[in-house]
Amino acid sequence: MKTIHILGIRGVPAQHGGFETFAEKLSLYLIEQGWNVVVYCQEEGDGDITESSWRGVRRIHIPIKRLGAAGTMHFDFKASKHALSQSGLFLTLGYNTAIFNILQRIKGQVNVINMDGIEWRRDKWGLLAKTWFWLNERAGCLIGNHLVADHPKIKEHLETRVSSKKITMIPYGGDAILNAEPSLIVPYGLEPLQYSVIIARPEPENSFLEMVQAFSKHPRKHKLVVLGNFQPDKNEFHRKVIAAASPEVIFPGAIYDAPVVQALRFFCKFYLHGHRVGGTNPSLVEAMGAGCAVIAHDNKFNRWVAGDKAVYFKDMQSCAEIFDHLLKDEEAFKEMKLGSIYRFNERFTWERILKDYEDLLIKWHPKAIESKQAKYQ
Template identity: 70%
Template sequence: MRSLFILGIRGVPAQHGGFETFAEKLSLHLVEKGWKVTVYCQEDGEGEIYQSQWEGIDRIHIPIAREGAFGTVLFDWKATRHALTREGLFLTLGYNTACFNIMQRLQRQTNVINMDGIEWRRDKWGAVAKVWFWLNERIGCWVGNHLIADHPKIKDHLNTRVRADKITMIPYGGDEVRSADKAILTEYGLQADQFSVIIARPEPENSFLEMVRAFSSRHRNHKLVVLGNFTPETNAFHWAVMDAASDEVIFPGAIYDATVVQALRFYARFYLHGHRVGGTNPSLVEALGAGCAVIAHDNHFNRWVAGPDAAYFEDELACSKLFDRLLSDSVAVQQMRSASRKRFKERFMWEQVLLEYEALLIRWDLATQPRT
């Protein structure tokens, strides 16, 4: 029986983000194919490490009393140390604590690392954090037996660190959405196709201020729903975004109910994606899977994911002009929606993504087996 251990995430079932969702999908897929899959899970509180099972997946729970980034680092440290006692193939999702994976390299464990995005380029991090991420990216490239990039441009970037045959490009996946509960819209005072949506962390690098200002530059007879955890009383950027918003902009906060988020995507006229840094963004992939008409920041990350038929803006003025032109152009919107579904089926369906991961992991599992 093939055995895989997954490190680098909070755990399964998914509750926290894209990597957790991916880990859940991959784990269930591999268990169905006869693999023994173990996922390290971070738990709040104190106590001893314990084990459980969920949907055929073995889980190793590590209680952590500290919150925030330090708690995550402590969890990764304890999980990696615990993994040294195990035999099998390892998949680490993210390189943020790749310095700990040096122990696995010394132990001669085979570790495939998904290198995620170029974290040290993100505006939200201070100088110390950027140095930490930069160093760990370098270390991850060195200690990983093989690297996974989720975007062609991420692969190009990693290729400046290591040889090309050490990297495989496999994007993030998503579920196709063909229907959603329209009744959910009434809870937010919305009507189908009479609103657009932003779903992201409210960070400067995600173009929140530019998009909200562009929309609010004139009366639109349309609503803009901005999902995210805004704390204007303690965050100056959050305050600036909310202060720039017209009365047609709605801030319902962070919404974690998947059925609600799905409905907001599915019935929105546009999905706005302002990310300027990163690889294949899960939220953008999910928007394609829901057939959203996409308006995105113009960069090579977003252009590869959303394709040539999405609408792109470079700055606030260009974004405003897109609203001026497209809000009333139903023919263009329908063409954009069709193009999104086509692009999604070309490259981002979970079935295809998981099969590519399985093939890569089988290759490395075979490489770990002793020769007879």
């Protein structure tokens, strides 16, 4: 039986973000294809490493007392160390602690690394964090036996580090949302198509301020729902965004109830995506899967994902002009929705993404076996 160990996430079932959702989808898919799947899971607390089973996935639970980034780093180190006693193929999601994966390379284990986005370019990080991410990106390129890029432009970036033969491009996937429960948006005072939505982490690089300022430039007779964990008492940027908002802007906080988030996407007029850095963004793919008409920041990452039927803005003024025009243009709205659905079905369905991953892992699994056999010859 083929065996895969998944490192670099907090665990399954998914509770924390895009990589966890992907790991859950991939794990269950591979089990259906006859694989033995092992996932390392971070737990709060102290004590011994334990194991459990979830829907056929073998979970290795590693308790960590520290919180935040330090705790994640400690978990990644302990998971990499524990993995040395395991056999099979390894898949590491993200390169933020890739330096620890040198343990697998020294042991002769075969490790495929998904290199995620260009983390060290993000505005939110200070110099120390950017340096750490930059060094780990370099380490991941050198240490990984093979690399996965989730966007053609990420692949081009990695090709400045290693040979293109060492990189496979496979984007993020999503589910097609064909219907949703309208009652789920009622508690927020919303009606279908009478609002637009932003769903992202409220960071400067995600254009929150520009989008809220553009919408709030004058009354719209329309609402803008801004999801995210805003902490204005602690974060100056959050205070600026809230201060810039007109009465038509709603801040319901961070919502983790998947059916509610799906309903907010499905019934919205426009989905706003302000990300300026990164590869294939999960939230954008999920919006396209829900058939959202997309208004996105104009950059090479978003243009490849959302395609030529989305509408793009460069700054606050161009975003405001888009609102002025599109809120009144029903034909353009319908064409944008159809464009999202077409582009999603063309490239981002989970069926295609997971099959692409398995095809890649099948190529590397025999090499993991050969590496183990060579060690004992």
